[in-house]
Amino acid sequence: xxxxxxxxxxxxxxxxxxxxxxxxxxxxxxxxxxxxxxxxxxxxxxxxxxxxxxxxxxxxxxxxxxxxxxxxxxxxxxxxxxxxxxxxxxxxxxxxxxxxxxxxxxxxxxxxxxxxxxxxxxxxxxxxxxxxxxxxxxxxxxxxxxxxxxxxxxxxxxxxxxxxxxxxxxxxxxxxxxxxxxxxxxxxxxxxxxxxxxxxxxxxxxxxxxxxxxxxxxxxxxxxxxxxxxxxxxxxxxxxxxxxxxxxxxxxxxxxxxxxxxxxxxxxxxxxxxxxxxxxxxxxxxxxxxxxxxxxxxxxxxxxxxxxxxxxxxxxxxxxxxxxxxxxxxxxxxxxxxxxxxxxxxxxxxxxxxxxxxxxxxxxxxxxxxxxxxxxxxxxxxxxxxxxxxxxxxxxxxxxxxxxxxxxxxxxxxxxxxxxxxxxxxxxxxxxxxxxx
Numbered sequence: 001x002x003x004x005x006x007x008x009x010x011x012x013x014x015x016x017x018x019x020x021x022x023x024x025x026x027x028x029x030x031x032x033x034x035x036x037x038x039x040x041x042x043x044x045x046x047x048x049x050x051x052x053x054x055x056x057x058x059x060x061x062x063x064x065x066x067x068x069x070x071x072x073x074x075x076x077x078x079x080x081x082x083x084x085x086x087x088x089x090x091x092x093x094x095x096x097x098x099x100x101x102x103x104x105x106x107x108x109x110x111x112x113x114x115x116x117x118x119x120x121x122x123x124x125x126x127x128x129x130x131x132x133x134x135x136x137x138x139x140x141x142x143x144x145x146x147x148x149x150x151x152x153x154x155x156x157x158x159x160x161x162x163x164x165x166x167x168x169x170x171x172x173x174x175x176x177x178x179x180x181x182x183x184x185x186x187x188x189x190x191x192x193x194x195x196x197x198x199x200x201x202x203x204x205x206x207x208x209x210x211x212x213x214x215x216x217x218x219x220x221x222x223x224x225x226x227x228x229x230x231x232x233x234x235x236x237x238x239x240x241x242x243x244x245x246x247x248x249x250x251x252x253x254x255x256x257x258x259x260x261x262x263x264x265x266x267x268x269x270x271x272x273x274x275x276x277x278x279x280x281x282x283x284x285x286x287x288x289x290x291x292x293x294x295x296x297x298x299x300x301x302x303x304x305x306x307x308x309x310x311x312x313x314x315x316x317x318x319x320x321x322x323x324x325x326x327x328x329x330x331x332x333x334x335x336x337x338x339x340x341x342x343x344x345x346x347x348x349x350x351x352x353x354x355x356x357x358x359x360x361x362x363x364x365x366x367x368x369x370x371x372x373x374x375x376x377x378x379x380x381x382x383x384x385x386x387x388x389x390x391x392x393x394x395x396x397x398x399x400x401x402x403x404x405x406x407x408x409x410x411x412x413x414x415x416x417x418x419x420x421x422x423x424x425x426x427x428x429x430x431x432x433x434x435x436x437x
Contacts, residue, residue, distance in 0.1 A: 002028065003045060004052030008059065024051055027128045041125045042093075042145050049093030050127070050143065053085055071098060071146055073153040077208045079164025080149060096146055097127070101165035102139035102156065103198065106191035107178045117160055125152050135231075137175035137217075138165035169376075170208040174198050176218035177225040185310065186220030187238030187323035188351040194218050196355060197362075204366070211373035211382075214366075221319065222305045228331070228342070233379050234365065235328040235342045236351070240320030243300040244309075250316035251276075251296045261312045280309050325351045327358070329365065329391070330380025340380045343388060345395065347402045361395060368394045 002025070013019045028047035031040065043049070053064050064086050071082035081099040088095035102118075118139070122128055127143030134140060144152065156162040165173035174197055177183065179190030197216060198205070204214075217228035220238045228235035253259040254274055261274050276296075281289045288302035289309065296316075310317045327349060328342030349357060365379065368391070373382045383391050392399055 002051070003048045004055060006051050006055040009051060009055050021051070024129065031128065038123055040123075041148055041151075042096075042127065042143075044093075046093040046097070046127045046143055047129065049085075049091035050097070050129075053087065053091045053094055056087065056090075065097075071149070073149050073164070076164060076206045078167040078170045078206055081167050083143075094143070097143045098146065098149065100126075100141040100144065100149070100152065101136060101167055101173065102141060103163045103165045103173050104133060104137060104139050104175070106176055106194040106198075107181055108133060109181075114160065114162075118162075121152065121155055121160075125155075136165070136172065138173045164206065166205045166213075168208040169210045169212050170206070170214070171201050171204040171210070172213055172215045173205070174216040174218070175226055177220050179218075179220040183220055184314070185223060185307070185319060187240055187319055188218070188220055188236070188325050190218040190220045190236075190238070192353065193236065193351060193355060193358075196353065197359075200359065201362075210366075210370060212376045212378050214369075214379060222307045223311070229328055230331050230339070230341055231333070232331050232342070233329065234362065235331055236325045237328065238323065238325050238351070239305055239348060240323045241348050242320035242322040244298055244303065244320060245318040246296055246298065247316050247318075248295055251313065252294055254313050254316055255294075259313075259315055263314055280312055283308055323351075324348050327361065330378070330383050332378045332380050336376065336378070337381045337384065340384070343380075343383065344400075344403045345388075345391065345397060347400055364395050365391075 006021075009021045012021045024047050028045075028051065031044050031047060034040070034044070057064050066084050066086045067082055069082065070077075072078070072080040079101050081101070083097045083099060085091050085094045085097065119128075119130075122130060122141050125144060125148045126141055129142040131140035131142060141152075153164065156164070174194045176190035176194035177186075179188065179192075180186040181191060194216070204210070214234070215232040216234050216236070217226050217232035218236045219226055219228045222237055222239065224237065228237060250259065254261060255276050257274060261279065276291065281291065285306055286302045286304050288299040290297050310319065325348070326344060327346035329345045330340055331342035332340050346361065349361075351358065369379045369382055372386065373379065377385075388403065389399070
């Protein structure tokens with residue numbers, strides 16, 4: 001029998017979609033019965049009281065959670081988010097309700113034994129409630145008490161070969177797509193670089209030293225399955241710099257209807273006869289494709305790697321073979337200064353172990369941002385304040401037209417005074433003198 005009446009929460013179960021309220025109620029009932037005879041290390045009524053405090057928050061129109069200061073495990077400054085209820089007498093089961101972030105494996109591949117052990121651990125020492133791979137990317141273990149933190153950490157690190165993820169003003173847990181393990185479009189081994197950089201920058205991940213949070217995310221190709229350009233401070237997007245490979249016979253098969261476009265995935269809708277002009281060539285953002293008779297032509301120098309043609313005709317068009325990645329800096333969600341997409345700083349870089357060139361750039365970014373960034377200022381906001389030109393100077397990168405989406409729309413480019421006045425005058429004079437004008 002539930003301890004608390006929750007009429008407002010009950011409404012969240014009435015719609016057509018699965019409800020987290022139902023999940024918590026199911027866990028609360030399981031803990032009350034305890035048919036497995038688990039010796040729970042935190043209050044048995046933790047889930048019941050969680051529902052109660054949430055109902056009270058809905059009733060009062062304000063949260064009843066508070067952050068009670070720094071709480072964590074010895075030697076780490078991140079990985080645990082302290083949560084306390086401001087009504088502990090009314091809801092003793094959630095007087096402490098700390099969240100733990102666990103570093104997820106690259107590509108989110110799990111052995112079933114690991115998942116079982118993780119669930120058993122959290123049933124024993126936590127609330128049993130998890131949130132797998134939400135906006136943070138980590139394994140999220142929701143709800144435990146302060147005395148259990150070290151015990152959980154010991155089991156994770158010594159018995160399960162796992163580690164805490166990032167929280168606070170530090171490097172957050174890097175995340176990536178499936179990469180070459182499953183995807184034919186992957187230009188880089190996202191799992192390998194994600195794992196390598198996670199290990200390389202453990203100290204930045206566990207011991208906060210930054211002005212604010214910093215995220216790496218790795219997309220194997222421009223399809224952007226982890227949306228790194230919008231969701232990370234430093235995004236890696238796999239690219240090719242040679243030509244798209246074309247199978248002209250397969251192109252004819254698509255046109256003739258022998259092969260279905262989009263991998264045959266029509267979502268139950270009959271799209272009718274495939275029209276390569278309408279559905280591929282006319283939709284190319286740079287107009288770099290055309291037909292000469294039955295032959296598809298591509299001006300690869302104008303290709304913007306949007307992936308539309310490759311996605312639509314995967315048996316006819318393939319990514320190139322000279323692959324690497326682009327690096328984009330400054331993407332973030334709208335917290336202090338509005339949402340920002342990552343700004344291109346490296347149009348193409350090789351992406352093979354040991355990633356020396358990439359690591360050198362990362363360390364220059366870290367060093368400059370730690371020196372110049374203001375408190376709670378993301379690196380994208382620092383770049384917006386100081387200008388992209390300053391970052392390029394620090395990173396020892398040359399400006400490139402590809403860093404600007406279109407003329408006069410990039411707010412990060414500023415001319416130096418000598419370039420606008422004397423600099424250009426001298427260049428004009430030199431040009432005239434060389435050509436005897």
